[in-house]
Amino acid sequence: MCEFCFAPLEVVYDYDGIRSRLTRERIESGPRSMWRYTDLLPGLDEHRVDLGAGFTPLRPAPRLGAALGLRDLWIKNDTANPTHSFKDRVVSVALTVAREFGYTVVACASTGNLANAVAAHAANAGMDAYIFVPYDLEPAKIVGTAVYGPKLVAVKGTYDDVNRLCSEIAGEYPWAFVNVNIRPYYAEGSKTLAFEIAEQLGWHAPDHVVAPMASGSLLTKIKRGLDELVTVGLLDGHATRISGAQATGCAPISTAFKAGAEHIRPVRPDTIAKSLAIGNPADGYYAIRAVRETGGGMDDVTDREVVEGIGLLARTEGVWAETAGGVVVATLKKLSEAGIVRPEERTVALITGDGLKTVDAVADIARPTMTIGPSLDEFASSANLDG
Numbered sequence: 001m002c003e004f005c006f007a008p009l010e011v012v013y014d015y016d017g018i019r020s021r022l023t024r025e026r027i028e029s030g031p032r033s034m035w036r037y038t039d040l041l042p043g044l045d046e047h048r049v050d051l052g053a054g055f056t057p058l059r060p061a062p063r064l065g066a067a068l069g070l071r072d073l074w075i076k077n078d079t080a081n082p083t084h085s086f087k088d089r090v091v092s093v094a095l096t097v098a099r100e101f102g103y104t105v106v107a108c109a110s111t112g113n114l115a116n117a118v119a120a121h122a123a124n125a126g127m128d129a130y131i132f133v134p135y136d137l138e139p140a141k142i143v144g145t146a147v148y149g150p151k152l153v154a155v156k157g158t159y160d161d162v163n164r165l166c167s168e169i170a171g172e173y174p175w176a177f178v179n180v181n182i183r184p185y186y187a188e189g190s191k192t193l194a195f196e197i198a199e200q201l202g203w204h205a206p207d208h209v210v211a212p213m214a215s216g217s218l219l220t221k222i223k224r225g226l227d228e229l230v231t232v233g234l235l236d237g238h239a240t241r242i243s244g245a246q247a248t249g250c251a252p253i254s255t256a257f258k259a260g261a262e263h264i265r266p267v268r269p270d271t272i273a274k275s276l277a278i279g280n281p282a283d284g285y286y287a288i289r290a291v292r293e294t295g296g297g298m299d300d301v302t303d304r305e306v307v308e309g310i311g312l313l314a315r316t317e318g319v320w321a322e323t324a325g326g327v328v329v330a331t332l333k334k335l336s337e338a339g340i341v342r343p344e345e346r347t348v349a350l351i352t353g354d355g356l357k358t359v360d361a362v363a364d365i366a367r368p369t370m371t372i373g374p375s376l377d378e379f380a381s382s383a384n385l386d387g
Contacts, residue, residue, distance in 0.1 A: 009184040011042050019232045024203060027234075034089050034192040040228055041192070042185045043096035049125045050096075053088035054192050056080040058200040058348070063316035064329070068336045072346045074206070076197055077319055083120045083144065084354035085113035085275075085322075086218070090189035091121045091178060097185040098176035099125060105175040107131065109166040111159050111214065111275045112141030113322075113353050118178060119148035130175065132162050138274060140357050158269055160280050190218045194225025197348055198235060205229075205238035207345035208296070210332050212324045212352055213244040213253050214276040216287030222350075223290045243296035243340065244287055245331030247273035247323075251300035253284040258298065262288060272303045272361050273323040275353060297340035301330040309333070310355065310362055320355030328352075 022039045030036030034054025038045065057077045065073030081088040091114065098106055107130040108118045115131045122129035129150035133142070134157060146152050155162045163179075170177045178186045198205055205226055211219045223242055229235040246254040249271025252264045264284040269277035281287075291298055301309070306323050309330030314320045321329070328349050335341040355362070372378045379385075 011184050011188050013040065013228075015228075015231050022232055022234070024199075024234060027199065034092065034189065034196070037192055037195045040195070040232070041093055042188055043093060044100055047100040048092075048096050049099060049121050050092055051082040051088060051121060051124055053081045053092050055196060058197060061317050061349070064313060067312060067316055068333050069343055070332075070336055070341065070345070070347055071343050072207075074346065074348045075313075075317060075319060076193060076348050076350050078193070078350065078352050079319070079321065079325075079354035083113070083116040084357065085117065086190070086193065086350075086352040087113040087117040088121070089192050090114075090186045091117040093189035094176070094178035094182055094186035095121045095125055095127065097182055098178070099127070101176070101182075103174070103176035104128065105130065105173075106178060107166065107169070107175045108178045109133075109159065109163040109180070110145075111277055112137050112145075112357065113275050114179065115145040115152070116141060116357075119145045119150040119152075122150060123148040132166050132169075134159055134162055134274075138358055138360060140359060144357065159278055160266070163278075187217050187221060190221035191225035191228065193218075193350065194222045195229065198226065198229055198238075201346075203235065205235055205240045206348045207239070208241045208243065208341055208347040209350065210243045210245060210328055210335065210341065210347065211350045212276055212328050213246050213281070213284075213287055213298075214278045214324075215281045216244070216253055216283035216285075218350075218352070219244050219287045220283055220290050223294065241294045241296040241345075242291055243331075243335055244291055244298040245328045246298070246300040247271040247276055247306060247327050248300045248302050249273070250277045250279055252279060253281055253287050254298040254300040256284065257288050257291065271306075272358075273306055273327050274358075275322060275324045276327060297335055297338070299331050299334045299338075301327055301334065305330040307362060307365065311365060313351070314355070319351060321351045322353035322355050322358040323361050324353050325351040325355070326361070 078086040135154040250269035266280035306326035309326035
């Protein structure tokens with residue numbers, strides 16, 4: 001964060017030098033992970049912290065597409081990452097840079113997925129970790145962090161309270177806060193989603209990408225990643241439209257966009273989509289700008305619609321997403337009905353976290369169909385299979 005204007009800082013690359021050496025063949029011969037794009041990422045190879053994040057499945061979603069009226073829908077399934085969310089990408093970059101800079105302690109403020117990823121990568125790198133989370137975080141995310149042995153600090157407040165505290169701590173202790181003092185490097189990991197989508201589509205950009213928004217950073221990095229591929233000559237060009245999805249209980253970016261505003265009015269989160277519950281999003285302005293520049297849209301959905309989105313994705317494509325995925329699917333439905341996502345577009349929906357992280361969200365609808373004794377007759381009777 002710039003100390004003068006408080007805007008996010010960006011990593012600068014020598015694109016001319018990269019263009020002279022980077023080819024599709026060089027990338028395709030690299031590891032089957034996000035680090036196949038090392039030329040477009042910060043951090044030296046000898047300091048790399050790598051649990052194998054990235055190169056997750058991109059696959060057609062015809063049954064979900066049919067339900068939503070979309071003829072060429074694809075899912076980028078980042079639940080397949082080591083700690084089951086896209087945050088493994090950003091953390092791999094952040095800890096690589098932290099180790100290069102000589103830090104021995106890493107830390108973060110998190111709504112859950114980042115906590116899991118930092119704890120796991122720190123354990124792998126042999127680094128001490130301090131992780132700060134809201135006290136009312138989903139139990140699965142608490143367990144999925146604590147199991148790796150970090151110092152896990154539950155703070156009585158919202159994520160925004162946690163983040164403010166971490167900004168103060170970062171000024172007092174020589175720690176690498178992945179989403180505070182080394183945030184510019186951390187955020188670069190999100191670009192690899194865009195790189196992979198283009199490569200997995202045969203080095204073609206999609207027509208439309210729909211992304212969840214918390215801080216707004218992920219959405220902006222999708223655009224940056226596609227733009228960089230054009231800059232270094234790996235794509236001939238792209239006209240990808242990018243749309244954003246939020247939960248109505250924490251929708252400051254979507255609200256501003258739909259009102260035609262440029263600046264974000266902070267809100268106090270009240271939603272089951274805790275991984276997106278950032279009431280004062282640092283990159284909200286830039287997310288709005290990216291969506292407007294590309295001709296995309298934004299919308300937000302209620303908690304009920306989030307649960308319906310989770311169920312629809314699971315029933316049609318066999319993918320169980322956390323609440324952020326439900327936000328994406330439900331928002332995609334609204335954007336399709338509004339004509340913002342067009343039926344003929346090759347559209348990619350980003351599914352960024354695994355449903356096992358938010359079991360409570362669907363506990364009321366995911367129950368046994370029937371409960372019976374160990375009897376064939378009782379089964380046949382209960383299942384209406386008598387004749």
